Amino acid sequence: MLLEELTRWKVSSSVHQILIRMCDMMYMVTNLSIPYTPDWVADLQYVPQPLDKVGELCGFDGKGHHVHKGVLTRCKWTYNDIKKQGVLKNLYSSMSPYKDYDLVVTGHSLGGGCAQVLSLMLCPSFPSLRCYAFEPPGCIFDDVLSEDCKEWITSIVHHEDVVPRVTQPNLESLRDEFFDVVARVKVPKSKAFHDVRTPCPESHLASRNAKVMCPKSQIEPDTEFYTKVQEFRKERAMKNQSGAIAVKLYIPGNIIYLVDTMGDGRKYVPYWASRYEFNQVILSGRMLADHSMPPLVDILRTLNLDDVHEEHTWHIPDQEIEEDDVEVRLVVPFSFPHGMEPLLLVGLAVAATIMALISNQGCRYVDRSSVIYPIDGEPYNGFGLKAGLWSYSLAECIDGESCDTDNISENISNLVSSDYCQPYTDNLFQPNAYWKAARIFGSLSALFGLIGIVLFSISTCTKLKRKRWYLTCAIYLGATLFQGLQFCKYCAICVYHVFI
Helix, strand or coil, X not given: CHHHHHCCCCCCCCCCEEEEXXXXXXXEEECCCCCCHHHHHHHHCCCEEECHHHHHHHCCCCCCCEEEHHHHXXXXXXXXXXXXXXXXXXXXXXXXXXXXXXXXXXXXXXXXXXXXXXXHHHCCCCCCCEEEEECCCCCCEEHHHHHHHHHCEEEEEECCCCHHHCCHHHHHHHHHHHHHHHHHECCCHHHHHHHHHCCCCHHHHHHHHHHHECCHHHCCCCCHHHHHHHHHHHHHHHHHCCHHHHCCEECCCEEEEEEECCCCCCCEEEEEECHHHCCCCCCCCCCCHHHCHHHHHHHHHHCCCCCCEEEECCCCCCCCCCCCCCCCCCCCCCCCCCCCHHHHHHHHHHHHHHHHHHHHHCXXXXXXXXXXXXXXXXXXXXXXXXXXXXXXEEEEECCCCCCCCCCHHHHHHHEEEEEEEEECCCCCCCCCXXXXXXXXXXXXXXXXXXXXHHHHHHHCCCCCCHHHHHHHHHHHHHHHHHHHHHHHXXXXXXXXXXXX
């Protein structure tokens, strides 16, 4: 319920904590996850910072422990502001009606990391304090401190969320893997780039990669590129083995890992995860979407967190194992993850949209013939009606010369419809309500058709979720509705208007 309320708040970037009262508990929300530049700057300041002085001031033993530098900087300001304003002091004074309430510190994303550090600073003063961090950064406390704070900190990670996996070792590992892939390419880079963009079934992926890349054991060490890569790695290794950078930071406390068992977001299973499990960045199409707060609210509402599965740790062996190469792609043109059906839908959508645009912009949306019945004489064919929403068609002489329009019955055979469309003028025609409505519905049907084409085209490059397919169907139902309303309004025009 608390996380659901947070999604409805509109909070400016200057707000650092909010106190609310629910169920005999006092909730402190720290640094709501607001997507603006200072948050990213604080996230990237993941250099380990010693806690010696902070521990002396707050009343805990911080000797030998380290914490995320950027998060600690924010929490120092928040902690000092709380003391300066005397908020908690007043709320937990002997005269306060809230003195028996438990204190809970919570937050999402960067706010979750701040909640974890702030709970460490407040825990000596509030022994019953609890902290719940939703999708926090993956490098907050050192290993020992992460284990010690399991008594009061619970962290929640959503499937392939990238933020809990953004740590210095993980980013360096990702960088090294990229360099290895570049060094293994045995064809011209232009051909390799073109090959990556070419759709490839998963069954042929290993053979395709074997044609482009050599095995890792066969990398030529004498090339200029690989020599510079090795020098760079040695320099980074020396820096990482010295000073505070050598300290690894982890997600602190108990970790509830929400795993999407079906891969489509419909069924999640929570289990107690190890902090060592998040040791690599997962590149996928949902690595950013899984960090969003509203979907996390819906997931938590459907789960019973009292029934969490046992802890599972992924053990990575020390020796290198040669595996089949697997490429992870976000968007691959014409990869057809849904099969060939979206391509057929794209063709039908393009054809329908083109026909709608032609009918809306043409001058022959309505084509009617006419017969004139004079008072004296035989009936004869008159001028036909050829009109569109925005223009109409004129008649012209067959021989291109002027015709005698005074005697229509004798010269009607010399007139034919012109191939050119003439726009309506204010002097000739004033559109009424039916005509305006037909124009609006025609424009909306064409617009919805173009949006649908874009969505269908995207489905040929990447896999869409069920909700996006529902949205696409709703868009085309709307386009069909507007097309029908346009036709109805045009029928009304034909009934109540006569062109002379």
